[in-house]
Amino acid sequence: MPHFDKRDFPVFEKYPDIAYLDNSATTQKPQQVINAVNRYYSEENANPLRGLYDLAVRATDVYEKARAAVRKFINADSAAEIVFTRNATESLNLVAYSYGRQNIREGDEILVTISEHHSNFLPWQILAKEKGAKLRFLKCTETGEYTAEMLKKALTPRTRIFAIAQISNVFGRLNPIKEFADICHENGTVIVCDGAQSVPHIPVDVNELGVDFLAFSGHKMLAPMGIGVLYGREELLEKMPPFLYGGEMIEYVTLCGATFAELPHKFEAGTVNAGGAAGLHAAIEYIGELGFGELEKRENALTRLLMNEAAALPHVHIIGSDDPDDHHGIVTFTVDDVHPHDAAAIFDESGVDVRAGHHCAQPLHKYLGVQSTVRASIAFYNDESDVHKFTECLKTLRRRMGYGE
Amino acid sequence: MANNFYNEILTDHNLHPMHKHELSVCTCSRDGINPSCGDEIVLNLNIKNGIISDGSFTGNGCAVSQASADIMLDLVIGKSVDEAKRLHGLFMKMITDECSEEELEELDEAAALKDIAHMPARVKCAVLGWRTINEML
Numbered sequence: 001m002p003h004f005d006k007r008d009f010p011v012f013e014k015y016p017d018i019a020y021l022d023n024s025a026t027t028q029k030p031q032q033v034i035n036a037v038n039r040y041y042s043e044e045n046a047n048p049l050r051g052l053y054d055l056a057v058r059a060t061d062v063y064e065k066a067r068a069a070v071r072k073f074i075n076a077d078s079a080a081e082i083v084f085t086r087n088a089t090e091s092l093n094l095v096a097y098s099y100g101r102q103n104i105r106e107g108d109e110i111l112v113t114i115s116e117h118h119s120n121f122l123p124w125q126i127l128a129k130e131k132g133a134k135l136r137f138l139k140c141t142e143t144g145e146y147t148a149e150m151l152k153k154a155l156t157p158r159t160r161i162f163a164i165a166q167i168s169n170v171f172g173r174l175n176p177i178k179e180f181a182d183i184c185h186e187n188g189t190v191i192v193c194d195g196a197q198s199v200p201h202i203p204v205d206v207n208e209l210g211v212d213f214l215a216f217s218g219h220k221m222l223a224p225m226g227i228g229v230l231y232g233r234e235e236l237l238e239k240m241p242p243f244l245y246g247g248e249m250i251e252y253v254t255l256c257g258a259t260f261a262e263l264p265h266k267f268e269a270g271t272v273n274a275g276g277a278a279g280l281h282a283a284i285e286y287i288g289e290l291g292f293g294e295l296e297k298r299e300n301a302l303t304r305l306l307m308n309e310a311a312a313l314p315h316v317h318i319i320g321s322d323d324p325d326d327h328h329g330i331v332t333f334t335v336d337d338v339h340p341h342d343a344a345a346i347f348d349e350s351g352v353d354v355r356a357g358h359h360c361a362q363p364l365h366k367y368l369g370v371q372s373t374v375r376a377s378i379a380f381y382n383d384e385s386d387v388h389k390f391t392e393c394l395k396t397l398r399r400r401m402g403y404g405e
Numbered sequence: 406m407a408n409n410f411y412n413e414i415l416t417d418h419n420l421h422p423m424h425k426h427e428l429s430v431c432t433c434s435r436d437g438i439n440p441s442c443g444d445e446i447v448l449n450l451n452i453k454n455g456i457i458s459d460g461s462f463t464g465n466g467c468a469v470s471q472a473s474a475d476i477m478l479d480l481v482i483g484k485s486v487d488e489a490k491r492l493h494g495l496f497m498k499m500i501t502d503e504c505s506e507e508e509l510e511e512l513d514e515a516a517a518l519k520d521i522a523h524m525p526a527r528v529k530c531a532v533l534g535w536r537t538i539n540e541m542l
Contacts, residue, residue, distance in 0.1 A: 339467035341442045345527065346411060357441070371443045401468060402416035 004290055004298075006381055008032065019352045019386035024169055024197060024330055024359075024377035026219045029279075033222055036282035040275045048274045049248055049265070059274055066277035067264070069284045074214065075205040076231055080263040083230040083237070084277060088196040089119035091215030091230035092163075094243040094267060095192055096123035099213075099232075100161065102241060103190075106132035109158045111189075113138045113146060114367050115168045118360040120194040120215075124163055138164075139367065144171030144320040148179050155187045162191050166198035166209075170361050170375070171320035172303075172330030174198070181210035190236070196220055200379075201299060201328055203292045206231050218276065222283035227276030230267070237263050244269035290380065298380040299329045302387055306376060307331055309391040315398055319373060329378035332359070335394070338401050340374045346400055347374075350393040352386075410524070411468070414517040418472035424482075425475060428461040437464075437537030439529045444470035448537045455486050467530050469521065474534030476514045486542050493539045500528055 006012055008030040011020075020028060046056035048063045064079070071079045085091045100123070104110065110124045114137045128135040138154045140146050146164070155162070162184050166177050177193055184191040193211040198204055200221035206214055213236075218227040232240075242249055242260055246269040252259045260266045287295065304324040310316050315336040320326065335343055344356035355375045358365045365372060376390055398404070428449035437446045444466025451459040460478045464471070477496075481489040495512055498504050500522050509516040521531040 339442065341467045341527065341530065342411070342469065345469075345524065349411075358443075400411055400416075402413075402420045 004294065004380070006383070008286075009381055010034070012381075017351045019382070019389040021376040021378060021382065021386060021390055022353045022355050023379035023382075024220070024375065025355055026225070027200065027222050027379050028381070029222055029224065030283075030286055032286050033224065033279045033282045037224055037275050037279045040278040044278070045275070047271055049272070062281075063272060063274040063277050066274075066281035069281045070229055073284045073288075074199070074231060075207050077207065078234060081231055081234050081237065083232065083264040083267040084272060085215075085228040085230050085267075086226055086273070087217040087219065087228035088194060088215040089217075089228075091213075091228055092120050092192065092194065093123045094230055095213050095215070095232070096127045098240040098243045098267075099190070099236065100124070100127040101131075102239075104128075104131045104133050104160055107158060108133040108160045109136055109156055110134070110161045110163070111136050111138055111154055111159050112163045113140065113165070115140055115144060115170060115361060115364045116163060116165060117169050117194060117196070118362070119196075120163050120165060120192070121363065124161070133160075134158075137363075138162075140171075142368075143322075143326075144168055144173045146175055146180075148176070148183060151180055151183055155183070155189060157187075159187060159189045162189050163194070164191070165194040165196070166204070166214075167201070167328050167330070168320075168361075169197050169330065170332050170359050170364055170373070172197075172327035172332070172377075173320060174202070174326070174328060177209045177211060181212075185210070197328070197330065200287075202296065212236055218280040218283065221280075222286055223280040224276045227273050227280050229280075234263065237267070240267075242266050242269065246270050248272065295380040298382075299378050300325060302378045302382055302384070303327050303329050303331065305384065306378065306387045306390060309387070310394060313395060316394065319368065319370075330375065331377070332373045332375040334370060334373050335397050337403055338397050340372045342401060343374045343397055346397055347390070347393050350389065352390050352393050354390075410518065410520040412517055414476070414514050415468060415472045418475040418514075419468040422462075422471065422475040424461045424478040425463060425471070426461050427463060428459060430459070431461075433541050435537050435541050437533050439466065439470060439533045441526065442467045442470065442530050444530055444533055446470065446474055446533060446537065448474070448534065448541065450538070450541060452486065457481050457484055457486065457489055462534065466533075469518070469527055469530035470533045473515070473518055473531045474537075476517070477534045477538065480513060480515060481538065489538065490542050493535050493542075496535050497532065500532060 011028045046059045048059040070082045190212045192213045195214045195216040199216040214231040219225040249269040307324040319332040340356035431449040431451045434449045446464035449461045462474045
């Protein structure tokens with residue numbers, strides 16, 4: 001039995017009564033991660049990568065060991081393919097600004113799914129406008145499904161980029177990325193995958209998936225805020241221009257030019273977030289010790305429990321598939337007559353933390369014909385009492401807003 | 406955990422608003438939008454000789470925005486423009502958590518929204534009607 005102890009998470013010691021069900025927004029942090037950040041700043045801190053003394057070497061070592069851990073975690077071929085960023089949003093912007101600006105021409109097409117998070121949508125919208133390219137949308141079924149046939153139909157000889165999340169932050173549905181990557185490559189299209197909701201919850205192997213780029217955030221997988229990752233295939237990253245310019249990313253600078261550092265440092269301008277990387281390394285180790293088998297088992301069982309209870313209530317409508325196994329911990333819903341922000345406030349009164357709004361996916365909400373929704377999202381450290389608290393409050397929502405039942 | 410601001414006053418004004426309708430005679434109308442909840446209202450006023458003789462609103466949004474607009478109209482109809490401006494000032498003062506007991510009494514039912522001050526994300530809902538009317542006066 002793998003080791004798991006909710007007491008690893010100090011926030012639940014401080015607030016034993018809250019049911020934290022906003023894990024898709026950000027997760028809580030285990031003591032092991034907090035200790036790693038603390039250790040970095042207490043014992044290992046100097047400016048990494050440039051220093052010529054022992055402490056700076058130690059800082060560099062912490063930072064590069066974290067990169068090696070990320071490489072192994074997603075099975076990339078080389079550490080040169082792992083670029084540290086602030087978060088998935090910055091990673092996706094990096095691809096749009098660097099690869100996109102270099103490769104997209106007037107009349108080209110960029111295909112984006114209708115359910116993308118704004119961070120895998122807006123950078124492409126801006127790029128298309130700037131280049132005179134066409135932004136096209138892949139629409140899903142009512143339950144949030146995308147199929148190979150739908151993708152094949154949407155691709156044209158001019159489609160240069162296809163942007164898609166591996167797991168949607170609204171539907172929770174897992175998209176068949178490996179199949180999509182094969183279809184894209186046959187068409188000469190680069191596939192950019194947003195892994196913000198998948199990497200923390202299922203094993204992700206970039207080689208097996210065959211994606212060209214994968215972005216994810218540390219803070220959604222137990223690590224501190226401010227550290228994120230861009231994986232890119234080395235041959236693509238090699239040819240791309242830098243995203244930001246400044247210190248730490250140059251080889252040689254003269255008054256009229258510069259040569260840039262090798263991968264991945266070319267994309268990491270300025271002093272890096274070594275403390276954050278140390279935290280991410282500890283988070284990867286924590287998940288590794290628990291094991292994705294145990295993690296998924298816990299999350300799927302809780303998702304099933306939550307969905308079964310919620311679906312049984314009249315006036316509650318779950319967005320997406322009826323099958324809890326399609327949700328990966330994400331349950332987005334509406335309650336008749338109750339505005340999602342009112343619902344979230346009442347949940348809060350009962351000590352249940354959920355998200356309300358459009359979850360940074362306004363085009364999807366418009367497409368589905370709902371103004372906004374409520375989202376409960378589970379992590380492995382949640383337990384049945386969290387779900388129970390949630391469903392008990394859900395049952396009383398309409399009554400507390402003055403409706404009959 | 407927040408204080409319970411979904412009290413009877415609020416839910417009653419949300420479910421049974423007195424002033425949520427079109428206005429046949431009106432001297433000015435204005436849209437108010439709160440993008441965070443997606444609340445939208447259109448506020449209509451009939452102002453004669455510096456007095457708000459009638460008012461109404463239409464729109465949709467969260468309970469806080471709709472109830473607050475209805476409560477506001479209860480307060481300002483029949484009052485002078487200057488008095489309505491003063492009440493707007495009091496409401497804004499209450500929302501930033503620095504109202505005296507006497508001032509709260511003047512706000513009557515609008516004081517039921519006092520605890521919104523502790524929920525920064527919802528302040529925009531509560532002030533939507535007030536912000537809109539202030540732009541009209």
